[in-house]
Amino acid sequence: MKFLVQLAATVVVCLGLQLFLPWWSIAVGAAGVAFVVGNKGLKSFVAGFLAIALLWGVFALSIDLQTKAILTDKINQLLPLHALVLTMLVGGLVGGFAALTGALIKSS
Amino acid sequence: MKLTRISISLLVTIALIYVLNRGWNFGSPIPPLGKFLDPFGGFWQNAETKSRPDEILNLAGLREEVIIHYDSLLIPHVFAKNDDDLHLAQGYVTAANRLWQMEFQTHAAAGRISELIGDAALDFDRRQRRLGMVYAAENAVKAMEANPIAANMVNSYTQGINQYIQSLTYKDLPLEYKLLDYWPENWSPLKCGLLLKNMALTLNSGDKDLEMTNALKLFGKPILDLVWPDNENVGDPIVDNAGNWNFKPITLDSLPLALPDELVAVKPLEKSPPDVGSNNWAVSGTKTQTGSPILCNDPHLSLSLPSIWYVIHLQAPGVNVMGASLPGAPTVISGFNDSIAWGVTNAQRDLVDWYKIEFKDKSKREYKSDNTWKPARQVVEKFTIKGGNDFYDTITFTHHGPVLFDEAYHGDSEMKYFSMRWIAHDPSEEIITFYKLNRAKNHDQYMDALNHYASPAQNFAFASVRGDIAMRIQGRYPVRRKEEGKYILDGTLTRTEWQAFIPNEQNAMYKNPARGFVSSANQYPVDSTYPYYINATSYEAYRNRRINKLLNEMTEITPRDMMELQFDNYNLKAEESLPVFMRYLDTTAFTPAQANAYKILSAWDYENTADSQGASYYEAWWDALFPLIWDEIMNSKVELDNPTTYTTIRLIKEKPDLLFFDRVETPEKETAREVIQQAFAMGVETIEKWKTEKKKDPRWADYKDTFIGHLLRGLPAFSYHVQHGGNHDIVNASSRTHGPSWRMVVSLEKTGVRAWGVYPGGQSGNPGSPFYNNMLLTWANGNHYSFQFNTNPNQYKSGIATLTLKPKAL
Numbered sequence: 001m002k003f004l005v006q007l008a009a010t011v012v013v014c015l016g017l018q019l020f021l022p023w024w025s026i027a028v029g030a031a032g033v034a035f036v037v038g039n040k041g042l043k044s045f046v047a048g049f050l051a052i053a054l055l056w057g058v059f060a061l062s063i064d065l066q067t068k069a070i071l072t073d074k075i076n077q078l079l080p081l082h083a084l085v086l087t088m089l090v091g092g093l094v095g096g097f098a099a100l101t102g103a104l105i106k107s108s
Numbered sequence: 109m110k111l112t113r114i115s116i117s118l119l120v121t122i123a124l125i126y127v128l129n130r131g132w133n134f135g136s137p138i139p140p141l142g143k144f145l146d147p148f149g150g151f152w153q154n155a156e157t158k159s160r161p162d163e164i165l166n167l168a169g170l171r172e173e174v175i176i177h178y179d180s181l182l183i184p185h186v187f188a189k190n191d192d193d194l195h196l197a198q199g200y201v202t203a204a205n206r207l208w209q210m211e212f213q214t215h216a217a218a219g220r221i222s223e224l225i226g227d228a229a230l231d232f233d234r235r236q237r238r239l240g241m242v243y244a245a246e247n248a249v250k251a252m253e254a255n256p257i258a259a260n261m262v263n264s265y266t267q268g269i270n271q272y273i274q275s276l277t278y279k280d281l282p283l284e285y286k287l288l289d290y291w292p293e294n295w296s297p298l299k300c301g302l303l304l305k306n307m308a309l310t311l312n313s314g315d316k317d318l319e320m321t322n323a324l325k326l327f328g329k330p331i332l333d334l335v336w337p338d339n340e341n342v343g344d345p346i347v348d349n350a351g352n353w354n355f356k357p358i359t360l361d362s363l364p365l366a367l368p369d370e371l372v373a374v375k376p377l378e379k380s381p382p383d384v385g386s387n388n389w390a391v392s393g394t395k396t397q398t399g400s401p402i403l404c405n406d407p408h409l410s411l412s413l414p415s416i417w418y419v420i421h422l423q424a425p426g427v428n429v430m431g432a433s434l435p436g437a438p439t440v441i442s443g444f445n446d447s448i449a450w451g452v453t454n455a456q457r458d459l460v461d462w463y464k465i466e467f468k469d470k471s472k473r474e475y476k477s478d479n480t481w482k483p484a485r486q487v488v489e490k491f492t493i494k495g496g497n498d499f500y501d502t503i504t505f506t507h508h509g510p511v512l513f514d515e516a517y518h519g520d521s522e523m524k525y526f527s528m529r530w531i532a533h534d535p536s537e538e539i540i541t542f543y544k545l546n547r548a549k550n551h552d553q554y555m556d557a558l559n560h561y562a563s564p565a566q567n568f569a570f571a572s573v574r575g576d577i578a579m580r581i582q583g584r585y586p587v588r589r590k591e592e593g594k595y596i597l598d599g600t601l602t603r604t605e606w607q608a609f610i611p612n613e614q615n616a617m618y619k620n621p622a623r624g625f626v627s628s629a630n631q632y633p634v635d636s637t638y639p640y641y642i643n644a645t646s647y648e649a650y651r652n653r654r655i656n657k658l659l660n661e662m663t664e665i666t667p668r669d670m671m672e673l674q675f676d677n678y679n680l681k682a683e684e685s686l687p688v689f690m691r692y693l694d695t696t697a698f699t700p701a702q703a704n705a706y707k708i709l710s711a712w713d714y715e716n717t718a719d720s721q722g723a724s725y726y727e728a729w730w731d732a733l734f735p736l737i738w739d740e741i742m743n744s745k746v747e748l749d750n751p752t753t754y755t756t757i758r759l760i761k762e763k764p765d766l767l768f769f770d771r772v773e774t775p776e777k778e779t780a781r782e783v784i785q786q787a788f789a790m791g792v793e794t795i796e797k798w799k800t801e802k803k804k805d806p807r808w809a810d811y812k813d814t815f816i817g818h819l820l821r822g823l824p825a826f827s828y829h830v831q832h833g834g835n836h837d838i839v840n841a842s843s844r845t846h847g848p849s850w851r852m853v854v855s856l857e858k859t860g861v862r863a864w865g866v867y868p869g870g871q872s873g874n875p876g877s878p879f880y881n882n883m884l885l886t887w888a889n890g891n892h893y894s895f896q897f898n899t900n901p902n903q904y905k906s907g908i909a910t911l912t913l914k915p916k917a918l
Contacts (some may be wrong), residue, residue, distance in 0.1 A: 092123070101117040107110070
């Protein structure tokens with residue numbers, strides 16, 4: 001239950017932050033939520049990872065669908081992985097490690 | 109223990125953010141991935157649909173409201189209440205659609221590409237600075253500032269661009285900035301100057317003085333005159349006014365012709381490919397169905413994306429003009445208004461000379477001029493290099509201009525120094541020409557506008573609603589003695605310097621000629637009675653004859669006929685050469701592939717259409733033949749100029765035993781017959797190989813493979829291959845990488861000017877926009893769009909969006 005709370009809260013908080021702040025504000029959001037919710041380390045990492053991967057993935061996918069993949073197809077030729085996968089991976093990693101850090105601070 | 113874990117986790121998070129927030133370079137540049145992939149601000153935000161929101165924006169510097177309607181092609185129709193607002197809005201709207209390209213092109217002109225992509229561009233950048241591009245642009249700015257109209261125009265335009273730049277956040281940044289990880293800098297009038305000088309570099313820097321000097325030494329004057337004649341005497345000149353040049357020409361005191369006698373080992377500049385050229389023509393009402401003149405223009409330039417041209421409609425009191433503009437310069441460059449239309453082609457003329465300089469010593473601080481030592485100007489140029497240390501280059505200027513090559517740049521063992529005299533270095537005010545042309549009502553005002561025009565020299569075709577047509581070959585041309593400027597010149601003597609320029613009214617021009625049309629296609633400009641000596645790198649020999657033949661024959665011309673003429677794929681060069689080539693073949697000794705090729709060629713109608721296979725075999729044959737004939741020239745240790753296609757074919761016909769037909773690398777003695785046979789075998793082999801590789805028939809469009817490459821070295825993701833016929837030397841002058849960069853047809857009817865146009869790209873410079881390449885297929889298929897040109901702003905409301913610009917309260 002706390003896992004889902006952390007996941008949902010991270011999505012909402014980071015969405016809010018990203019509307020005004022640079023991309024790395026997701027780290028602040030993910031860490032903050034992890035600290036407040038207080039899941040264990042690994043669980044917190046996974047929740048943070050999934051939250052940002054989901055947030056970035058869904059938002060990117062909505063742009064992709066709206067614009068009929070006009071740019072995704074081109075950028076894919078420049079990237080080693082599909083742009084959507086890479087976007088989720090990169091966002092997820094930052095979210096995950098930030099959430100881990102938040103959880104570790106809490107547990108100390 | 110816990111503290112350690114916290115520290116490690118925190119460090120990993122911070123390190124990740126650091127690594128993902130900056131660009132890297134492992135062989136190829138990698139953008140800052142976190143920033144770039146973030147869907148809230150990264151590249152995803154550059155993906156667009158066809159719809160744009162209506163917007164109201166406040167801009168500083170505007171005096172009154174400006175309305176901009178984007179039509180269904182994303183062409184902006186700009187309605188302003190005064191000139192300054194009009195140019196400010198043009199700057200804003202052009203930047204909003206083409207900012208990256210505008211800045212990139214001016215960075216390229218100024219030799220600053222190393223700042224963006226690293227030291228791979230350093231040699232190019234040094235060349236640009238050594239050519240004096242910045243020096244030329246600074247001179248242009250001085251001239252603009254001295255003229256209140258030009259100054260206002262450029263300053264307003266700059267202000268418009270800068271307000272767009274200042275409004276940008278990372279989210280809105282054009283894609284290329286995100287990819288290469290940099291920000292646009294502020295625009296300035298200097299950048300307008302750089303852009304115009306870049307055009308001069310493309311169009312008016314052609315020269316072969318060093319090459320001709322070498323040819324003279326290696327082959328002697330008779331061969332030189334045979335292989336590189338000043339005038340090939342083919343077709344009609346652009347202006348045929350035989351016997352009616354009623355003016356007293358300027359003459360220089362006569363000097364015995366001093367031909368150089370030496371070899372020059374430096375490697376001259378990379379030349380503009382011969383495919384750079386253009387067509388324009390205007391037919392009078394006596395030849396058209398409506399009784400009104402029709403004017404057409406298609407400039408052939410490098411086919412690139414974002415496109416060289418940006419179509420715009422500008423309206424304010426006193427001006428209502430539409431056509432192709434150059435992103436980075438105010439006004440319309442090739443277009444029409446409600447009274448006239450004009451179009452440009454390049455006027456081939458030698459406007460670059462190389463003076464051999466004698467420096468007093470190695471410091472190059474003083475050089476000899478007549479009997480004195482003059483001080484040279486030395487400028488230290490700084491190059492910022494992405495991912496590397498700054499580089500400094502010292503460039504020496506004499507009063508002629510910059511010394512391009514020296515010990516530090518492309519030098520050789522026995523260093524000779526040449527100072528470059530180039531017309532584009534001189535101050536000039538072309539921008540006034542376009543300001544006036546945009547507003548011109550009639551032939552007199554067109555003539556007045558052109559009086560301000562110096563470089564790059566152009567053939568200006570003209571037509572008016574009143575029914576006049578005209579052509580004027582306008583540029584600032586030095587008066588030359590015969591053969592002067594064809595070879596390197598002695599820089600220690602002032603008497604061979606440019607002493608006078610041909611007065612504007614003595615340039616070649618005419619109005620309403622009896623044949624009922626004017627036309628130009630980069631051919632020899634004047635008839636033999638024109639009283640000034642003229643030469644150039646080369647003159648066009650085929651397109652001009654084809655165009656004039658068809659225009660002569662045509663009557664009751666409609667705009668559709670003119671659109672078809674722009675897309676004419678008839679290969680006159682093949683008509684004149686293929687039957688000769690075929691006669692030399694020994695049909696009894698053919699391989700099956702050669703027999704097949706022979707059959708296809710025999711049945712070919714000389715049309716370079718997309719589906720033609722004959723065109724592929726012919727062009728492959730020609731591409732093999734040319735280097736076999738001119739092996740002495742192409743493999744020479746010193747730089748020589750390739751003879752023209754026309755002269756090559758003429759020599760095959762008239763002098764098949766000429767020494768050049770012998771291949772140096774074979775012991776046998778070849779004549780035209782043998783090299784043509786060998787080239788046939790090679791051409792067929794090339795096609796056979798291509799067929800095996802591609803597993804399809806050699807259709808011309810596939811074999812030629814026209815490629816429209818993105819300005820970033822043809823980055824494949826943002827570039828396109830198109831199916832297109834034509835070739836160089838054909839009216840539809842589309843080669844693999846060059847071709848009609850803009851096609852325009854204007855019918856100057858009294859009931860209202862109608863116009864059609866197209867270019868291979870789209871109005872948006874953003875690869876993530878449907879308007880990046882939406883005109884490409886239309887262009888490739890030889891179709892045009894009908895332009896909305898109307899005086900009532902309400903007509904445009906059905907378009908994509910409306911942008912309202914309001915004065916910003918200070």
